[in-house]
Amino acid sequence: MSDHELRVSKIRDGTVLDHIRAGQALNVLAILGIDGTGGETVSVGMNVPSDRMGRKDIVKVEGRELNQDEVDVLSLIAPEATINIVREYDVVEKQYLDRPERVVGVLSCPNHDCITNADEPVDTEFEVLDDGVRCAYCETILREDLAAHIGVA
Ligand code: CTP
Ligand code: ZN
Numbered sequence: 001m002s003d004h005e006l007r008v009s010k011i012r013d014g015t016v017l018d019h020i021r022a023g024q025a026l027n028v029l030a031i032l033g034i035d036g037t038g039g040e041t042v043s044v045g046m047n048v049p050s051d052r053m054g055r056k057d058i059v060k061v062e063g064r065e066l067n068q069d070e071v072d073v074l075s076l077i078a079p080e081a082t083i084n085i086v087r088e089y090d091v092v093e094k095q096y097l098d099r100p101e102r103v104v105g106v107l108s109c110p111n112h113d114c115i116t117n118a119d120e121p122v123d124t125e126f127e128v129l130d131d132g133v134r135c136a137y138c139e140t141i142l143r144e145d146l147a148a149h150i151g152v153a
Contacts, residue, residue, distance in 0.1 A: 018083075107150060115137050
């Protein structure tokens with residue numbers, strides 16, 4: 001794409017999630033808790049041509065930077081994404097994700113009988129599998145909709 005046809009505008013301050021696997025943009029928005037009602041300005045590109053990936057998705061969130069929990073869960077569903085922190089129009093930081101081996105204290109276990117859902121001072125802990133995550137305490141496997149399980153119950 002030539003310089004004079006920018007598909008999604010540059011942002012002044014915020015976060016650009018680039019090189020998201022095509023088709024994952026809506027899951028990324030779910031992880032960030034963005035459904036349009038929060039008032040943030042968000043631009044989404046889907047199936048945008050990319051030299052490196054053929055097609056990619058891209059999400060730009062203005063006025064917001066991500067916290068580590070969000071980055072951890074993002075790395076599960078979009079490990080190839082690049083996180084660009086933009087300030088005053090410049091990319092001031094570029095973060096490459098790494099698929100973690102385990103995520104602690106980020107996802108809640110869907111099993112009501114799990115010790116992490118009892119009134120005990122236990123952090124949730126999930127081992128990362130190829131196609132999901134497994135609770136380290138009760139072995140419940142979570143494959144879909146990780147976004148709905150963010151946050152400790
Ligand atoms: N970007 C933006 N607004 C800015 C600056 C950058 O939306 N003010 C976007 C760019 O459009 C690009 C991403 O942030 O999608 C990363 O910008 P940059 O590092 O300048 O681009 P590249 O060098 O192409 O990045 P990479 O090497 O990660 O592909
Ligand atoms: Zn459990």
